[in-house]
Amino acid sequence: MHVQRDPGFDIPAASEITPRAVYEQRRELLRLLAAGGAGAALAGWAQRSAHAQPAPARPNRLAALPSTRSGVAGAVTMEKPTAYDDITTYNNFYEFGTGKDDPSRLAGSLKTRPWTVSVEGEVGKPRVWGIEELLKLAPMEERIYRLRCVEGWSMVIPWQGWSLAELIRRAEPTSRAKFVEFHTLADKAQMPGVNSRVLLWPYVEGLRIDEAMHPLTLLAFGLYGEVLPNQNGAPVRLVVPWKYGFKSAKSLVKIRLVEKQPATAWNVSAPQEYGFYSNVNPKVDHPRWSQASERRIGEDGLFQRKRPTAMFNGYEAQVGPLYAGMDLKKFY
Ligand SMILES: Nc1nc2c(c(=O)[nH]1)N[C@H]1C(S)=C(S)[C@@H](COP(=O)(O)O)O[C@H]1N2
Numbered sequence: 001m002h003v004q005r006d007p008g009f010d011i012p013a014a015s016e017i018t019p020r021a022v023y024e025q026r027r028e029l030l031r032l033l034a035a036g037g038a039g040a041a042l043a044g045w046a047q048r049s050a051h052a053q054p055a056p057a058r059p060n061r062l063a064a065l066p067s068t069r070s071g072v073a074g075a076v077t078m079e080k081p082t083a084y085d086d087i088t089t090y091n092n093f094y095e096f097g098t099g100k101d102d103p104s105r106l107a108g109s110l111k112t113r114p115w116t117v118s119v120e121g122e123v124g125k126p127r128v129w130g131i132e133e134l135l136k137l138a139p140m141e142e143r144i145y146r147l148r149c150v151e152g153w154s155m156v157i158p159w160q161g162w163s164l165a166e167l168i169r170r171a172e173p174t175s176r177a178k179f180v181e182f183h184t185l186a187d188k189a190q191m192p193g194v195n196s197r198v199l200l201w202p203y204v205e206g207l208r209i210d211e212a213m214h215p216l217t218l219l220a221f222g223l224y225g226e227v228l229p230n231q232n233g234a235p236v237r238l239v240v241p242w243k244y245g246f247k248s249a250k251s252l253v254k255i256r257l258v259e260k261q262p263a264t265a266w267n268v269s270a271p272q273e274y275g276f277y278s279n280v281n282p283k284v285d286h287p288r289w290s291q292a293s294e295r296r297i298g299e300d301g302l303f304q305r306k307r308p309t310a311m312f313n314g315y316e317a318q319v320g321p322l323y324a325g326m327d328l329k330k331f332y
Pocket residue numbers: 087090091092093094095147148149150184203231232233244245246247248249250251
């Protein structure tokens with residue numbers, strides 16, 4: 001028999017499969033049902049399960065962003081989500097500096113209202129969307145994705161968002177639209193890192209159109225049931241779970257459909273290190289870092305073993321067909 005399993009993780013302990021909050025919600029539901037009034041109990045249950053992964057209570061909570069679990073194949077990993085504190089204090093967001101704690105210390109200066117995202121280029125219906133319009137464009141889904149950084153670490157992040165395809169479809173791409181370019185904000189007044197020359201600003205990323213239209217490609221507005229903290233790319237960012245983290249551009253302002261493969265910020269800065277595709281691939285090493293295994297943030301005890309990295313970050317069943325027949329050593 002062929003046993004299907006998520007290749008991205010070793011079988012987790014039972015305590016990892018059911019996060020405590022979800023387990024306790026279930027217990028509460030059973031208790032309410034036993035006490036009678038099943039209708040009211042179920043209504044309350046449905047509402048609460050809109051936050052399957054609640055953010056921890058703390059003084060400065062961000063606005064709630066309710067969502068329901070995604071039905072997209074592969075969108076919810078069974079792996080234990082990384083702690084909210086780790087996800088929001090260990091960041092790469094070079095517009096605020098290159099240190100891991102720079103974004104959480106300095107991104108408070110980012111103004112996320114008003115905010116617009118322009119969808120343009122090879123489309124029949126170009127349009128500038130206000131952030132409030134985007135928040136209502138499609139039902140918010142909870143997706144729990146692995147994120148693998150090319151530097152050799154990974155996290156599991158519960159996002160709120162919807163498939164980027166929803167937005168692209170509404171723009172009506174022309175037959176010449178072969179790639180999608182993502183431009184992020186580069187404002188020296190709000191972003192101290194933009195004064196440095198580490199990268200060519202603005203930060204630009206790109207996908208092939210079929211990658212951009214894949215249901216797993218996410219436009220994210222929140223994490224842990226709240227709007228995105230600035231350091232994670234507020235108010236809206238891309239998340240492409242089968243590619244290295246740098247493809248998931250933060251604080252998007254422009255989405256441009258184009259005919260030719262775009263030049264991307266990382267590919268321009270170091271072409272031997274960062275290819276256009278940048279699919280997670282344990283068999284193709286980065287010149288400075290092995291990609292065969294990874295360190296899970298929050299698990300870094302002295303004796304913590306490294307986890308093996310899975311092909312396409314564990315999303316091979318869903319996205320493998322996009323690359324049928326391609327030499328992934330050449331198209332890295
Ligand atoms: N605009 C912008 N987006 C960015 C980056 C950046 O420096 N600027 N860093 C990327 C990298 S290298 C990673 S690993 C992820 C990290 O996302 P996180 O901080 O939400 O975990 O964001 C990506 N998106």
